[in-house]
Amino acid sequence: MIKSTKIIFIIKVLIMKKVIFFGRGIIGETCFERLLNKAGKTYDIVAACSNPDINVWWKSNAIYKKSVKLGIPFISNEDRNEDKILSVIESESVDLMISLQHRWVFSDNLLKTVNYQALNLHNARLPDYKGYCTINHAIINGDQTYTSTIHWIIKEVDQGAIAFEETVPIYHDDTAISLYKKSCTAGVRAFDRLLDCLLEGQKIPRRSIDGQAGRFYKKSDLNEVREIKNPKDIDEMDRKGRGLFFPPFEPAFYRVNGKKIYVLPKNYAPYTRNTDFLNQFSEGENQSKYIVLTDSS
Secondary structure (H helix, E strand, O other), X not given: OHHHHHHHHHHHHHOOEEEEEEEOHHHHHHHHHHHHHHOOOOXXXXXXXXXXOOOOOOOOOHHHHHHHHHOOOEEEOOOOOHHHHHHHHHHHOOOEEEEEOOOOOOOXXXXXXXXXXXXXXXXXXXOOEEEXXXXXXXXXXXXXXXXXEEEEOOOXXXXXXXXXXXXXXXXXXXXXXXXXXXXXXXXHHHHHHHHHHHHHOOOOOOEOOOOOOXXXXXXXXXXXXXXXXXXXXXHHHHHHHHHOOOOOOOOEEEEEOOEEEEEEOOOOOOOOOOOHHHHHHOOOOOOOEEEEOOOOO
């Protein structure tokens, strides 16, 4: 019996999964580091795809630098580079794709090469919030919680079965940027659960969802809600002022005589000590005007 157990254990150790990693941003970089720390036990990282430079809003290319340092083949995400990705998958016999806020939608042809053994972290609750800029919309919609989801990738975007979820509360003074930071923590917790499954050889969960339910938010949808239609509506001012505050991106605004008046949350100071970032949106004015929300607005 002991000998049989040892044989099973040796077989499990020898069957190493080959993983290709796609990621960017705070969540991607944090989870890549976690993945690296445990590599070589039950899986190997055969390639990584991310941003090669720091010309991004989070000002970091940690995945690129770590890959170069460790000799992990690196693929730039500045272009789709699907031919390079396919080449790596085929030459390395990749078993699993892990994506954490990857820049591009994967083609069905690419997913077929790994037999749909592909997981993605979508930083929102599914199927309610498919698509882009979901943190902003959750605050604007008045949600009280926010969920990060790891799901299986299928041809239909953000409609695959759910593997793991982690949820954080949305407080009355949360802004888009403060909620984003909390959601990063939730996303990392969800990834840790995935990592545990890989290390322990457990089956990764699949909970089907109704892919037709919920809404798909386009990038352009945010521009349609950025302008406050009724500045006398305290609730609209509050939800949009907080939900669209994410420097260096344009905040919520209303117009007076055609000029934009930006609406900033009362706790904007920890994230930007001045309002200089507003000048890029000034539409030819010398300086953008703004108001800061108070409890009574």
